[in-house]
Amino acid sequence: MFGGGGDSRRMKKMMKQMGVDMEEIEGVEEVVIKTGTKEIVIDNADVNAIEAQGQKTYQVVGDSTERSRIDEDDVELVAEQADVDEETARDALKKTDGDLAAAIESL
Numbered sequence: 001m002f003g004g005g006g007d008s009r010r011m012k013k014m015m016k017q018m019g020v021d022m023e024e025i026e027g028v029e030e031v032v033i034k035t036g037t038k039e040i041v042i043d044n045a046d047v048n049a050i051e052a053q054g055q056k057t058y059q060v061v062g063d064s065t066e067r068s069r070i071d072e073d074d075v076e077l078v079a080e081q082a083d084v085d086e087e088t089a090r091d092a093l094k095k096t097d098g099d100l101a102a103a104i105e106s107l
Contacts, residue, residue: 020052031060037098039069068094082107 015022025047033040045062070093079089081104088107096102 018052020050022048022050024048031062034069037069039067041065041067068097070094070098074098074100078103078107 012022028045028047029043031042031045031047033042042060042062042064045060047061048059050057050059070090074093075086075090078084078093078100079086082089082092084092084107089103092103092106093100096106
C-alpha cells in the first residue's frame with residue numbers, strides 16, 4: 001500500500017508509534033457488502049485491517065459489481081402464489097427488482 005521496501009517499513013513504524021496498527025489481509029477472494037436489496041461484490045480485493053484507538057476498520061480496494069438480493073421467503077411466497085417452481089419465482093423477482101406483486105402478476 002505504501003510502496004516497497006524501506007518506505008513501507010518506515011511508514012509502518014511511524015504508524016505504530018502513533019498507536020495505529022495496520023495489517024494486510026492475505027488471500028482475500030471476495031468482499032461482499034449486503035444491504036436489504038442488493039449486494040456489492042468486490043472480487044480479488046486488497047484489504048487492510050487498521051486498528052487505532054481501540055477501533056478496527058477495514059480498507060477495501062478493488063473493482064466492484066452489484067447484484068440484486070432476493071429474499072428466500074419472498075421466493076417461496078411468489079412460487080406458492082403463482083404456482084411455479086422456486087427458480088421461476090426467483091427469476092421473476094430478479095426481473096421486477098424484488099417487487100412481489102409485480103413478480104406474481106408477471107407469472
